Amino acid sequence: MFAGDSxxxxxxxxxxxxxxxxxxxxxxxxxxxxxVGLRDLPPISYVAIRFLVAIxxxxxxxxxxxxxxxxxxxxxxxxxxxxxxxxxxxYALLFWGELYVSSGLAAILQASIPIFGMVFAHWLLPEExxxxxxxxxxxxxxxxxxxxxxxxxxxxxxxxxxxxxxxxWQMIFGTAPLLVIGFIIDGNPARFHWxxxxxxxxxxxxxxxxxxxxxxxxxxxxLTSVTKLQTISLIxxxxxIALGWALGGERLSAWSxxxxxxxxxxxxxxxxxxxxxxxxxxxxxxxxxxxxRA
Numbered sequence: 467m468f469a470g471d472s473x474x475x476x477x478x479x480x481x482x483x484x485x486x487x488x489x490x491x492x493x494x495x496x497x498x499x500x501x502v503g504l505r506d507l508p509p510i511s512y513v514a515i516r517f518l519v520a521i522x523x524x525x526x527x528x529x530x531x532x533x534x535x536x537x538x539x540x541x542x543x544x545x546x547x548x549x550x551x552x553x554x555x556x557y558a559l560l561f562w563g564e565l566y567v568s569s570g571l572a573a574i575l576q577a578s579i580p581i582f583g584m585v586f587a588h589w590l591l592p593e594e595x596x597x598x599x600x601x602x603x604x605x606x607x608x609x610x611x612x613x614x615x616x617x618x619x620x621x622x623x624x625x626x627x628x629x630x631x632x633x634x635w636q637m638i639f640g641t642a643p644l645l646v647i648g649f650i651i652d653g654n655p656a657r658f659h660w661x662x663x664x665x666x667x668x669x670x671x672x673x674x675x676x677x678x679x680x681x682x683x684x685x686x687x688x689l690t691s692v693t694k695l696q697t698i699s700l701i702x703x704x705x706x707i708a709l710g711w712a713l714g715g716e717r718l719s720a721w722s723x724x725x726x727x728x729x730x731x732x733x734x735x736x737x738x739x740x741x742x743x744x745x746x747x748x749x750x751x752x753x754x755x756x757x758x759r760a
Contacts, residue, residue: 482689485682489698494705496675497569498714500561503667506659509561511648512668515655517553517641519672524634524681532628536635545632546639553640558647568716573706629684637676 503512528534536542564572627635652658686695710716 482686485686486690486695486698489679489682489686490701490705492674492679493698494573494702495709496671497564497573497702497706498709499667499670499675500564500572501569501710501714501716503664503671504561504565506661506664507668508648508652508658509565510558510644511652511655511658513553513557513561514641514644514648516668516672517557517637517676518645519669520676520680521634521637521641523673523677524630524637527677528628528630528634532631533626534631537626541627542635545635549636549639550643551640553637554643557640558644568710569714570703570707570710570716573703629681632684633677633680 500512507515525534536545560572649655658664683695707716
């Protein structure tokens, strides 16, 4: 019994960092894939078709294995609200923004997301209270974002659904308006400039950058804290900058690099373990070791 528990724990311990590392690597690369694809595809239709392909992939891997429909009508409201925010508004603005800034800079600006995650976690999760050190880190990050943007302007509850279907339904609600808006603004997708590179970027973003990563993300959520999960935002900007420099020929100005340092320093302050949290974690671990097992 003890050996079985230990073996299961070791296996789970190995899978968690592996999933976290995969998310860091893949999400570091998606920024450059977006930038390259935008050379041939319009932003709104690009993101809409990306998630349409991702929805198909998620449904195909889920049919016959997990529940496809939410149990309650209220679940549709939650999925629609989060889907529109996450996929329609967030990604449409993100793809449009990369028309005007480098992939690395877009990743840096996106790194401010943990600030909002920290605030919402304080409201919704009692075990993740807001601390003054993290609040200070948020202000440092905001200062870095302001420095970057000022420089740019000077130049002009859990649902009862499997992770796959939770992501799929959110994408459905977010993608539907994007498809309509994209058709109105961009026209018939059949007339787009479908180069081999554009198709590769689209499929990479849809299958690897969306389907795989959101499966991993929702799998990790119940296994680790929101704060720890969002440390990915601290890793992806340097990775995106490195890939943009090595493969995309991108360069950041001195002001952007300074701002990036402030953003990453602030995010690090948010995620840095505090002394009392370390002590609480150690006490919890000691109590688990001392407690008798059935």
